[in-house]
Amino acid sequence: MTSSTVRARWAARFLFFACGFLFATWGVHIPTVKAVYGLGVGAIGGLVLAAGLGSVLGLTQAGWLIARHGARRVAWWGALVSAVAIALLLRMPNLVLLWLLLGLFGMASGLLDVAMNADASELERQAGRPMMSAFHGMFSLGGMAGAGVGGLLISAGVAPDLQLLAVALGNVLLVAWSVRQMVPLAPQPETAPAGRFQLPRGRLALVGLLAALGFVVEGAMYDWSVLFLQTERGAPQQQAALAYASFSAAMAATRFVGDRLRARWSAVGLLRASAGLAAVALALVLLSGSVPLALVGFALVGVGLANVVPVLFSAAAQVPGVSPAHGISAVASLGYCGFMVGPSIIGFVAHGSSLTVALGLVVGCALAQAALARRALRD
Template identity: 55%
Template sequence: MGIHVPALAAISPANRWATRAQFFCSGLIFATWGVHVPTVKAHYGLDEAQLGLAMLAAGFGALLGITRASRWIGRFGARRVAGGTGTFYALLIALLILMPGYWALLSLLAVFGMVTSVFDVAINTEAAQLESRQGIPLMSGMHGMFSLGGMAGAVSGGAALAAGLGPQRHLLLVAIVMAGAVAWSSTRMLPKIDASSTESDEGFRLPRGALVVMGVLAALGLIAEGAIYDWSVLYLQQELGAPQQQAALAYASFSAAMAAARFGGDALRARFAPAALLRTSALLAAASMTLVLWAKAPWLALVGFAGVGVGFANVVPILFAASARVPGVEPARGIAAVSAAAYLGFMVGPPVIGLLARVSSLTAALCVVVAFAIALAASSRYASAR
């Protein structure tokens, strides 16, 4: 589905790199949260179930944000929405261990989740518009920048902890640098085009038809992917006895492999059918996560996390790009609809793993990743549903 664009709104390299920078910043900020999950757990004295509930609060906030995202993008444009929510998202990371208590932390994470989800829809809408207008696959590479940012955040976070930099100073430094980077990059994004050629500002509608199928598949992928983001560092530290600075490499290994696979993902998307690519990727993720759970040495688990990253790399890019091209559906609305289903899974996954870890072990709980990867592979034939 084409988008009418005024002649003056030509795409420049600066537009593409600005959007790539936004994805990078999003990944780095999210990785900083991942690195400091053990910090938050220790600071507030939480068990796995309480930590899972905190993640659930972030998920509820994300779901609320999704219901407003397409309206705000339609009214203000992806550039302004990304600049505002992304800057706020970056600044919130500085408050993670400054809350007066557990309930204040839940409120903070709910707001954190809300602005994260709106920022996510805004930059994915921008990427879909760039891809549509240039006529070449770009989405996987954009998500590769998210993963590269995740790797950078995990490595720099681990290095900061190893060098003795206090957690609060690290969080504040990340917040200031990322807020500036997001605000500057947003000024180089595409300008909002006229109302007749962009998204409407109607409210959120539940997905229907092909968007339901894409939403379910995205949910399966994000449940499993989110489990790695939120629990991999704690897994390596708690289950395999690695120090926190080494445990942070679990996130880095996963993100680095995912970034590499996503940078090659656009070429794969151009060559292979979505169903075949999804099936192969999901089976690789299932096998790699099995290796992680079987491994007794941290280095072998890191190899497994890298394999999981490669496996899940192109699941979301394929589905988000497809949702932006559903006939009769505006890109922001399609992405928001699939994101809503995906975030619902993302919201449920971490607390479920936390509860399972409490009644059994974190190792047993993370078997959910293997199960959902297998389910995704079995359902991959629906990736091309129309």
């Protein structure tokens, strides 16, 4: 292995880590934003929506931008703009500009997401073996580190403005080195005209549907697992918080061994087993009245979901007649729509019945993912 290859792989790991760290920083400081601007829950929801809409815009445009300017340049500008947006998070003079800033943050993050995944796909192709899961493990590790560092700095009384500026500068420095080590993407046919996003069809649409189903399950864990233990099982807040912690920690740990699983199992077999495990584990959570057993169940959901995105993004990068950037862009866009819409639907269903019933629909999403795996990922 050449030194340039080693540097390129570490650069990809650092990109995923930096992206996860930045996302976690935004999440940690949502209460800070609420306090500084004097916002209610509805306004915070609007900011989250702005970031989500910006992400979809970035994801849908990333394919042709990478084809025209290269993954290296798109990754750099995506990382730079998202870091600047974090640095300015508490300095907006009014809510409209704050909303636009969060939309810009989401868009830049979406561009970075596709660029770094296209880079990871190219490294995987050159190596001739699975590598995507470990890269996504670095994203999870970055998220955990960002949340941990943010919590420590808040406890230490460090001014939030200084925290955000330090995170932004650290990310820019890390990314500045990383993008210089990125490998050029292999030439691929382009099927989408520049400046246009075409809805995926055929195999790519099925892969995108599987991504959307998987992101519905993942989004449900992010948004509803803690509340489920509090309201449905009567767990105290500090114990209920372990629901998300157990899920995310298990997902991160599994991703670091995921490439070994991908090397031994077919994509269809691994996705079926992963989605099936997530469905069974979540059903265990819903049927059990025990909080400790529920925490084990949430951890197993994390194990089941750990390899879903790496498997699907690798598949999207290998669809014949479609460049890796366009494939990942299309699948990520559909997947993120599931991430945004799914938790909202769960909330509406829970309002009309119960959170247990609503999360039962999520079990159905995981089962549907397992059922469609062969059709979408056949060789």
